[in-house]
Amino acid sequence: MIRLVTIKDAPQLLNIYNYYVLNTILTFDIEPLSLSAFKVKMTDILSHYPFIVFEEDHDILGYAYGSKWRPKPAYKKTVETTVYVKHGLHGKQIGTKLYAKLLELLEQEQYHSALGALTLPNDASVNLHEKFGFKKVAHFKEVGYKFDIWLDVGFWQLQF
Structure with a gap:
């Protein structure tokens, strides 16, 4: 089920996020975040934007938020959009369901434009954004450096 996040979800969300920090180029954080730092980030986001989780049997399988x-x-x-799915669970439509709900909430809150910033290459994220009507509007060459390589970032935009 998809529901609004609570601060009690922080440990599970942090585990999902820190996997991507340590093992992928999908986030430009280089060091794992602490639980206290992640809670501060969550609190800031929650005070202004929708933040949702996908949960099954008390296990959070993914999350999405605006910022x-x-x-x-x-x-x-x-608004910038973010979605993370627990490692090993891709292809189960969790990200799609989260993104659909997040975009619905953002539109209800009368945002005019949503932006997804994607580390490239990243076919799965490109496909997810384009499935929802996002269009590529920018491509920045070698703006991030992680794992001893220079990384590109593309921006996809959706107007409500």
């Missing part, structure tokens, strides 16, 4: 894209006030109706 501030840029700090200037004129950007307040633009």
